[in-house]
Amino acid sequence: MKNMKLLLPLLLISFAIIGISDAGYISWYESQQIIPPCGTGFDCGTVLNSPWAHVGPIPLAYIGVFFYLTVLVLSTMHFLDLESGQISNSIRKILPKWFPIKSVTVFDFLWPLTLLGFLFSLYLVGIMAFVIGEWCKFCLVSAGTSSTLFLISTIYLLKFYGKSSAIVKWLTLKTMGFCYRNIAKPIFFLFDAETIHHVILNVGNFIGNIGIAKFKTSVFFSYKSPALVQQFDGVTFPNKVGLSAGFDYNGDLTQILPSVGFGWHTIGTVTLQPYEGNKKPRLGRFPNSKALLVNKGLKSIGTKAVIAKLEKLPLYIPTAISIASTNTSFDTKEDQLFDILQSFLLFENSDVRHKLYELNISCPNTFGGEPYTTPKRLGQLLSAVDKLKLSRPLYIKMPIDQSKKETIELLKVADKHNVQGVIFGNLTKDKTNPAVLPEDQKAWKKLKGNLSGKPTFDRSNAHIKTTKEMFKNRFTIVGTGGIFSGEDALTKLKLGADLIQVISGMIFQGPQLIGEINQTINDSRS
Ligand SMILES: Cc1cc2nc3c(=O)[nH]c(=O)nc-3n(C[C@H](O)[C@H](O)[C@H](O)COP(=O)(O)O)c2cc1C
Known part of the structure; x- marks a missing residue:
């Protein structure tokens, strides 16, 4: 050789x-x-x-x-x-x-x-x-x-x-981005957002089973470098860029995402009972504010059905399972807690090859709001989860609209429990969020749902910074929210994030964004 x-x-x-x-x-x-x-x-x-x-x-x-x-x-x-x-x-x-x-x-x-x-x-x-x-x-x-x-x-x-020249890869990714933004996206944006989401899930699922299609996807989109590989909490990530919870909510994309260039992937949020989602329309776009309006309310086929699907599949990149309580009304607090614990137990006792868990305490579109975002309720939930002695690391998906003080209070609680990471964070529900353009704010006031994308960027960054400053390396910090470029990703990493996740950036900029982010991260080391 x-x-x-x-x-x-x-x-x-x-x-x-x-x-x-x-x-x-x-x-x-x-x-x-x-x-x-x-x-x-x-x-x-x-x-x-x-x-x-x-x-x-x-x-x-x-x-x-x-x-x-x-x-x-x-x-x-x-x-x-x-x-x-x-x-x-x-x-x-x-x-x-x-x-x-x-x-x-x-x-x-x-x-x-x-x-x-x-x-x-x-x-x-x-x-x-x-x-x-x-x-x-x-x-x-x-x-x-x-x-x-x-x-x-x-x-x-x-x-x-490493199978590709950096210059050719850069040109390929730029060409893919240009074609996506000028051809595919204008067509996608003519149709209802949820319909397009389903089309992408079906196409992704289909080509994920075809070897040559996966190879071609990898040639056009993924950026690989041995220098990007890193370990956190005993899990080896091929790169830091993950697909955030909510896009692949039932686990349909496991076979194609590695070819797109993702270094990890979150399935869910999965709930114990199936839920068909809130009333339609429940997914919209605010292109000028670079945001998606989300009111799906944890649509899920249910934990057992997701497990049945995943048990048959090899998982080529670290996969997290995001878990929350079913979106329904519970008679007692204990019932709601038990609903979450059961999902964890079912995954623990399954043959699914996932590597991580996410505990979603911050979905703003659900029946009972976000009950676990008070220190007391979070403490109760984490004490119960501790008792399960989970075999994989647990990351908490945090809310982003709370104050710095409130965030620190929640982190202090997480610090006392078997929690390895925190993700900042979920959607913004603050209708006065200054990152939302005035005309979109006006429209948003009349609509149900909460925003992803650029309006979440600064808030997520502020929480990442606070967590790093206060808790140093206690938690693996995942930066999620409003990443639309390699530079955006670097901003989060420099503030203290160890890993990052995207959804909206990929929808607005194109799937080559993952490769572009990885190339920027790789370049930033030189
Ligand atoms: C369509 C959609 C559905 C989502 N569903 C979930 C979910 O089920 N669980 C969750 O933890 N976050 C969910 N989120 C929030 C994302 O995981 C992410 O935290 C948020 O969108 C910010 O990242 P982004 O700006 O890259 O989209 C969803 C976001 C979108 C756009």
């Missing part, structure tokens, strides 16, 4: 020299204005005198020399860089500030260049075959050389380079 890692760059250097010799030979004849001897069966004169043999006044042969020389220089730099990486480091230092990718290496420039050379050769061979109808021997040698260069660098890419 190590030999191959050395051999492939050496082959690149060798073929670049062959390319220089071939293109240099034609260039020399070109400069003397004579046609090189071509041999029988070829007609170099017709090809080299054709309009396709020049780009403006510049002969293609000269461009060929320049191309192979650049490949030679980059291949040599890459070969010399294999051990130390110092050349790549120096390149990173001299890159201009506007350059979008900070973690580039020499190879990131080399592979796209060989791709370009290969595509251009295909075009030229096509011109000779179908337009000119004659062949130039030296042009065919060049086409063979550039194709071989592309083949070698692609083998290197797949074997040794």
Whole structure:
């Protein structure tokens, strides 16, 4: 393997020299204005005198020399860089500030260049075959050389380079985002939000079972790097970006989300009894405020049905199960508590391969409000959950509209119990939230439901900061709410979040957002 890692760059250097010799030979004849001897069966004169043999006044042969020389220089730099990486480091230092990718290496420039050379050769061979109808021997040698260069660098890419060049990945993600925002999203937004949600769940579920579709999804969307892998609470996360609770509420997307690039995934919120959801319409959009209006009220097929579905499935990324009490009225507080405990017990005794639990105490769209957001009731709930001695870490999904003091009170309670993490946080129900544009505030006042997206960003950030300052590393902190870009994610991480989650950003910006966030996080380390 190590030999191959050395051999492939050496082959690149060798073929670049062959390319220089071939293109240099034609260039020399070109400069003397004579046609090189071509041999029988070829007609170099017709090809080299054709309009396709020049780009403006510049002969293609000269461009060929320049191309192979650049490949030679980059291949040599890459070969010399294999051990130390110092050349790549120096390149990173001299890159201009506007350059979008900070973690580039020499190879990131080399592979796209060989791709370009290969595509251009295909075009030229096509011109000779179908337009000119004659062949130039030296042009065919060049086409063979550039194709071989592309083949070698692609083998290197797949074997040794995390399967993608950073520049090509960046361009792919940007293209996906552009297509999503300008083609898919305008069509989606013509239809009812919940209908589109169901379409996406069905399509995701369907393609999650097709190997080639998963592979293609991964090529177009996911960004992988060994540097992104991290452990929290004994769980290994391939990256920090998770799908927040509520999108995959019945566990339909387990097989496709790893290909989209998610590092973890929350299913639910699951409730013990099935609930068909609040009265429709219960999902809306405020595009100008970059928010979704949610009034689903914990729609769920119920714990047993979710377990039956998940027990059959492999889970490729850490999966959390979000649990809350069924959205119904309970005769006593004990009944409500028992409803939650039963869901935990059913999952504990199941064969589902989940790695975490989320305890959702903050759904604002439910029958009895948010009973567990007072220190006393939260303490009672957590004492009961402690007794279950859960086999997986427990993260609490926190509300975000409460004051700093109230948040600290709740955290002090969580601190005394078997709680490993806190998630900030859930939807905002504050109709005076200044991040909601005035026209949307007016409309919201007449509607039922609470907001996700940008209106949750600042509040979530404030709670993350408080938690980190007050409790240091006591909790794994998950930053959720209003992440629409890699920079938004970095803001939460810098304030103290260990992991992050998204929903609304993915809907407004596109599913490539996950890859973009991961690339930004990876770049921020360099
Ligand atoms: C359609 C929808 C349904 C949601 N349902 C749940 C839920 O069942 N449980 C939960 O804990 N949070 C739920 N949430 C809240 C999200 O998990 C997340 O905390 C919130 O949307 C903020 O993140 P975002 O701005 O990235 O969307 C839901 C959000 C949306 C948009």
